[in-house]
Amino acid sequence: MKTIFFTRLFLSLFWLATAALPANAAAGKYVLSNHPNFVSTAPNLGAEDPSKTIEVSIWLQPHNRAGLDALAKDLYNSASPNYRHWINRSDFATRFAPTAAEAAAVKSFFSSKNLKVVKVGPNNFFVRARGTVGDVEKAFQVQLNNYQVVGQTVRANDRDPFITGAAASLVRSVAGLNTSEFQHPMMVRATSLPTGAPAAAAAHAKSFAVPAAPTLPPDFFTTHCFDGVKTETSGQAGAFPFATFKGNHYFETPTSAGCGYTPQEIYTAYHLNGLYAAGHDGTGQTIAIIDWCGSLTIQQDANAFSAFFGLPSITSSNFTITEFPTASTCAGPNLEINLDVEWAHAIAPGAKINLVVPPSALFQDIDQAEYYAIVNKLGNVISGSYGAPEFYVDPTELENGNLLSEMAAVFGIATNFSSDDQGDGMAYFGVLTPSYPAAAPFATAVGGVTLALKPNNTIAWQSGWGENQTLLAQNAFIYDPPISFGFVSGAGGGPSSHFAKPSYQKNLGGKFRKTPDISWLADPFTGGVVLITQAGQYPPQVWFTVGGTSLACPMFSALWAIANQEAGAPLGQAAPYLYSMPAGTITDVVPVGSTNNVTASVQESSTVTNQYNAAAVAGATGPLYSALWDYPFIQDTTVVLTFGTDSSLTTKAGWDNVTGVGTPIGKPFADHFFVPPPAKAK
Numbered sequence: 001m002k003t004i005f006f007t008r009l010f011l012s013l014f015w016l017a018t019a020a021l022p023a024n025a026a027a028g029k030y031v032l033s034n035h036p037n038f039v040s041t042a043p044n045l046g047a048e049d050p051s052k053t054i055e056v057s058i059w060l061q062p063h064n065r066a067g068l069d070a071l072a073k074d075l076y077n078s079a080s081p082n083y084r085h086w087i088n089r090s091d092f093a094t095r096f097a098p099t100a101a102e103a104a105a106v107k108s109f110f111s112s113k114n115l116k117v118v119k120v121g122p123n124n125f126f127v128r129a130r131g132t133v134g135d136v137e138k139a140f141q142v143q144l145n146n147y148q149v150v151g152q153t154v155r156a157n158d159r160d161p162f163i164t165g166a167a168a169s170l171v172r173s174v175a176g177l178n179t180s181e182f183q184h185p186m187m188v189r190a191t192s193l194p195t196g197a198p199a200a201a202a203a204h205a206k207s208f209a210v211p212a213a214p215t216l217p218p219d220f221f222t223t224h225c226f227d228g229v230k231t232e233t234s235g236q237a238g239a240f241p242f243a244t245f246k247g248n249h250y251f252e253t254p255t256s257a258g259c260g261y262t263p264q265e266i267y268t269a270y271h272l273n274g275l276y277a278a279g280h281d282g283t284g285q286t287i288a289i290i291d292w293c294g295s296l297t298i299q300q301d302a303n304a305f306s307a308f309f310g311l312p313s314i315t316s317s318n319f320t321i322t323e324f325p326t327a328s329t330c331a332g333p334n335l336e337i338n339l340d341v342e343w344a345h346a347i348a349p350g351a352k353i354n355l356v357v358p359p360s361a362l363f364q365d366i367d368q369a370e371y372y373a374i375v376n377k378l379g380n381v382i383s384g385s386y387g388a389p390e391f392y393v394d395p396t397e398l399e400n401g402n403l404l405s406e407m408a409a410v411f412g413i414a415t416n417f418s419s420d421d422q423g424d425g426m427a428y429f430g431v432l433t434p435s436y437p438a439a440a441p442f443a444t445a446v447g448g449v450t451l452a453l454k455p456n457n458t459i460a461w462q463s464g465w466g467e468n469q470t471l472l473a474q475n476a477f478i479y480d481p482p483i484s485f486g487f488v489s490g491a492g493g494g495p496s497s498h499f500a501k502p503s504y505q506k507n508l509g510g511k512f513r514k515t516p517d518i519s520w521l522a523d524p525f526t527g528g529v530v531l532i533t534q535a536g537q538y539p540p541q542v543w544f545t546v547g548g549t550s551l552a553c554p555m556f557s558a559l560w561a562i563a564n565q566e567a568g569a570p571l572g573q574a575a576p577y578l579y580s581m582p583a584g585t586i587t588d589v590v591p592v593g594s595t596n597n598v599t600a601s602v603q604e605s606s607t608v609t610n611q612y613n614a615a616a617v618a619g620a621t622g623p624l625y626s627a628l629w630d631y632p633f634i635q636d637t638t639v640v641l642t643f644g645t646d647s648s649l650t651t652k653a654g655w656d657n658v659t660g661v662g663t664p665i666g667k668p669f670a671d672h673f674f675v676p677p678p679a680k681a682k
Helices: 002-020 065-075 089-096 100-112 133-140 165-170 263-269 273-277 298-309 335-347 363-375 395-411 549-567 614-618 666-671
Strands: 028-030 044-047 053-060 116-120 126-132 144-149 152-157 162-164 171-175 226-234 242-250 286-290 319-323 352-357 381-384 414-418 444-453 459-464 466-474 477-490 494-500 512-515 518-521 528-533 541-547 599-603 609-612 625-630 638-643
Touching: 028 165, 053 100, 053 133, 053 363, 065 089, 065 395, 089 395, 100 116, 100 126, 100 165, 126 133, 126 363, 133 144, 162 165, 165 171, 171 363, 171 395, 226 625, 242 466, 242 477, 242 638, 263 273, 263 335, 263 444, 273 666, 286 335, 286 363, 286 549, 298 319, 298 335, 298 528, 335 352, 335 528, 335 541, 335 549, 352 363, 363 381, 363 395, 381 549, 395 414, 395 494, 414 549, 444 549, 466 614, 477 599, 477 609, 477 614, 518 549, 541 549, 549 666, 599 614, 614 625, 614 638
Parallel strands: 242 625, 286 352, 286 381, 319 352, 381 414, 414 444, 444 518
Antiparallel strands: 028 162, 044 144, 053 126, 053 171, 116 126, 144 152, 226 242, 242 599, 444 459, 466 477, 466 638, 494 512, 528 541, 599 609, 625 638
């Protein structure tokens, strides 16, 4: 009886499966896992307009993928005779690239489906075409619908695409069906901006030496982010309720700019001055920064920033803008670009910068720009301050991004990506998820910290960046008990649910890739200063304090460029080195506590007083640092900032899912890779 049942079940399932196949299935092939999983759960808002023109791309399979994987492993094995003997473009094309005939087969597929080919990628790795939604749907035998995903409308194919003809066996993935985008994990802290032009700006330096700190305007950002223990009250004395709050104090007033760090302060805090004094400033290296859309004012803004802080000028000799796959049409003031360029230049002032500008944040455009940067070696370090929640990204895109970083790795190019600013992802995306492409095993994921400085600009403390906020009083109304908003923002991290654990994380538990690998300054409440032109402002260039792992990533990329300079040759991907760095090169970021965390006392009547200890006020337990923040935009508003509490992620001794292995100690970190030049013959 069981045999008959299972036979009937098998035949039924077989019939259902074959009935769902296209009539011409024998002459084609599905591209498996080439649709996002949200199409089965997200609200379907209806079909896309069939007359709309879109562009799609087919990525071709590399030749000898097993050989590429073996090469990537061999090049990073210090015991191998091929250690760091990076491949060149010609050999890469010969060994791994699709052929012109294969690209022609894909072009023929597009043409046969009424789609116009608009671009063939370098070494034939992708073919891009344009056509109507209706023709694209027919070509790939899919339905393109709009879905509501985490508050956004995203177009996606409802099933895996199907390829017919000779191209079927050549296709790795299809891009452009899905309009999911990368996001910049950049956070601008609300503040009263400095109003005056920078005072005592230095002349543009022709060469870099350790610069003196500039004279700051009186209304400029302060480095004294935490200015002691304060006692504050709310309510009218002699009336009830009446509250007393006491604890650490975060400095900001309605007329101040608040806290923000300058390059000179970061140089001291992270031991970078010694590098510059020794001539190690990134000279001979190029940092490729990928940022979509572009910025019309980036060069003049970066030069004003550089002049103020005594840095070399941004000129045609050290700064290039490369637009790919098409020219950008959305250029304007772009704070993310200013952040990336100004702080990469601040940390590695001798390095060249190539700003690689795709026209949009779509996966299709970003991937093609990254690929172009890799095969043309537009930089030996690639910095990407962007990401998307891995959970919502279709598996073929995840694999495509990891392949791009693997290609970079065999060329000796590092790909560094921000770990995101949403902690474990649950509060923002409704699921536990790390950020992609930071989660790709061949990439390096850069997390973030909160930083407090001493008066001499050395580090007072740093914690994993994660903030909770609690409202104590507003417009003299006292909240009893305090209202905890819980987790607000913090460095992203956690295990991948897709990528297996790479060998360099062999000592970490679990079976999957974990992020981040390393961290640097990211908290917008202790962020870096950025200068940008703003329309309608006078003077037109305005200072902001900016944070997010968008700040940490270009800073680390710049330090990695200096490490490459000291090595005298490209080091390639950073992550494999980080887990075996010697003591004294990286600061292990551990939980930070304080004996002066904020407490509250609320007197409700002459006989009733409610006391709230530091844990109750913070809405969190364990080691943490909390501080009173006089919210500057609503009168008599007091908020408690709690630092070091990052959703379900935890900072701890050793590697952790907020800060990775920790923060680099500039000079010892880069000096670890120093290779003395060969002695001159006598």
